[in-house]
Amino acid sequence: MANLTVEVLPTGPFETNCLLLHDGVEATVVDPGMGAAALVAEAVESRGLQVDRIVLTHGHIDHVRDLPEVQAAYGVGSYMHPADNVFLQREVLDAMGPTGQAHDVATMETPETPTPVQDGDVLTICGVDFTAHHMPGHSPGSVMFRGVVDGQGLVLGGDVLFRGGVGRTDLPFSEPAEMVESLRRLVSTFDDADTVVPGHGPATTVGQEKAQNGFLQGVV
Numbered sequence: 001m002a003n004l005t006v007e008v009l010p011t012g013p014f015e016t017n018c019l020l021l022h023d024g025v026e027a028t029v030v031d032p033g034m035g036a037a038a039l040v041a042e043a044v045e046s047r048g049l050q051v052d053r054i055v056l057t058h059g060h061i062d063h064v065r066d067l068p069e070v071q072a073a074y075g076v077g078s079y080m081h082p083a084d085n086v087f088l089q090r091e092v093l094d095a096m097g098p099t100g101q102a103h104d105v106a107t108m109e110t111p112e113t114p115t116p117v118q119d120g121d122v123l124t125i126c127g128v129d130f131t132a133h134h135m136p137g138h139s140p141g142s143v144m145f146r147g148v149v150d151g152q153g154l155v156l157g158g159d160v161l162f163r164g165g166v167g168r169t170d171l172p173f174s175e176p177a178e179m180v181e182s183l184r185r186l187v188s189t190f191d192d193a194d195t196v197v198p199g200h201g202p203a204t205t206v207g208q209e210k211a212q213n214g215f216l217q218g219v220v
Contacts, residue, residue, distance in 0.1 A: 004126045004149050006197060009039040013102045016062040017199055019156065022049050023126035029054045030156055031199060034065035034103050037073065051076055055123060056114060057158025057199060058142040059084030060171075061096060061103045068109035079123060080114035081134060084141030086173065088113065117143060128154075135160045135186060137179025138167030146190065153194030155206075161186065161196055163204040166215040184219045 007020040012034030019030035020043055027049040029040055044051060051074040056064060059080060064087070067078060086092060088111045096105060117123070119134035123145065130147040138159045145156040159167035160182060169176040190196075192207030209216050 004128055004154075006154070007043060008197065009036060009043070011035045011039065012062050012065060014062040015200060017197065017201075019197060020044075020049075021125050022047065024048075025050065026126060027051050028125045029070055031055075031057055031063040031158070032066040032070045033062050037066040037069040040070060041073065050074075053123075054078040054114075055117075055125075055145065055156070056080035056084075057144070057156060058139040059087030060139060060159070061087070061093070061099060061105065063158070063199060064088065064111060065103045065105075065108060067111045071112065072109075078112070078114040079117045081118065081132070081141030081143050082114075082116040083136065084139050085113055087139070119143075130156065133185075133189060135182035137169055137175055137177075137182045138171070140173050140175070142167070142182070144186070144196075146194065153191050155190060155194050155196040157196040157198040159199040161204075161206075161209060161213075161216075162198045162201050163209070164213055166213075167199075180219055183216060187216060187219065 003023045005022055009018040011018045016033035018032050018036040021028045053076050090110045093105045117132050121132045123130050128147040130145040133144045135142050135144050142158055142160055144160055147154050169179045190206045194206045197203045
């Protein structure tokens with residue numbers, strides 16, 4: 001029986017869900033947005049955890065703002081699909097305008113290039129194998145990670161699927177047509193009972209979204 005706890009730590013101006021996955025000993029940080037470094041440090045210290053890695057569902061600033069600080073604090077590597085490395089480049093960070101200002105990118109260290117995660121790769125987190133599913137559209141390198149915990153599917157969803165919505169496709173490097181294909185693949189790949197912990201907002205299930213989310217109904 002897997003001993004996996006998922007703590008949701010909302011961060012930054014967009015209330016981005018930084019996730020702390022742990023088994024009481026080891027911990028993996030997912031999407032350390034603005035302010036995540038302090039929240040993670042508090043949780044890790046209070047629970048006596050050891051951070052072993054950082055996983056990124058995609059490279060948008062609200063999901064990676066505190067990546068350099070968290071990496072430096074724990075001396076660990078990060079993992080992300082290489083198609084989103086463009087978002088970590090200094091010239092892109094500095095050209096973000098108001099969103100960049102809201103995330104104080106001027107004082108942000110340039111992140112190290114993450115270890116590449118490709119479609120089908122498996123990351124083992126606290127004894128649970130999470131398979132990477134490349135779901136581009138919101139960003140070129142968006143990935144959903146699916147694992148099975150005590151027989152129940154668990155998806156680290158990033159900004160692909162939300163309760164009642166999906167990720168925006170009007171951003172730089174977004175591709176609406178790719179998002180449609182990703183949603184179609186999501187519906188056919190994941191189980192209805194799978195719980196999705198998204199990058200923003202409350203958790204949901206694939207079945208609930210198939211029944212109530214017009215974006216998913218439009219691609220079935």
